[in-house]
Amino acid sequence: MNAHTQYSRVVGSDGKTHYYLVPVEDFQRLLAHTKQDEQITIPNAVVKLHLLDELSVIAAWRTYLGLTQEEVAHRLNISQAAYCQMEKAKRPRQASRKRVAQALGLDEQQLSF
Structure with a gap:
């Protein structure tokens, strides 16, 4: 050539x-x-769960994906109670968002709206 x-x-x-x-x-x-x-997208159903049903962004994604807290906690290798605290956090730490995003198969930016 x-x-x-x-x-x-x-x-x-x-x-x-x-x-x-x-x-x-x-x-x-x-x-x-x-x-x-490429733009990062967020399904309307996730936005609805977050805004109208007042779930945290992490909880909205988990619900949208049809997972339980226990299933996600298992993926993160933490207790369900520890994961529950991540979901309840008003502003989760970046490291936590990154770990949860990986566990859910998402881009970290999808948990930052």
């Missing part, structure tokens, strides 16, 4: 460009950049 790579474009029958041919390294760089720019 040559060190110099030509970028090519594919033009569809409608005259519009549809695809670009790029080196793998450039594609991976662009893909990583795209993932960084």
Whole structure:
């Protein structure tokens, strides 16, 4: 393979460009950049549980995911009572939010609204 790579474009029958041919390294760089720019989303049901049902954000997510406090506590390797305190905290510590987010399969930012 040559060190110099030509970028090519594919033009569809409608005259519009549809695809670009790029080196793998450039594609991976662009893909990583795209993932960084993805917006963090929160389902409406979680927002409702938090705002209307007055659950903490952590409790709203747990409820939305159909988990019990005991199940999440088990994932965190802590007691149910200790997890309950995390849910009740008005402003959980960042370290706690990070651990809970990992246990729930979420991005930490999803617990920070």
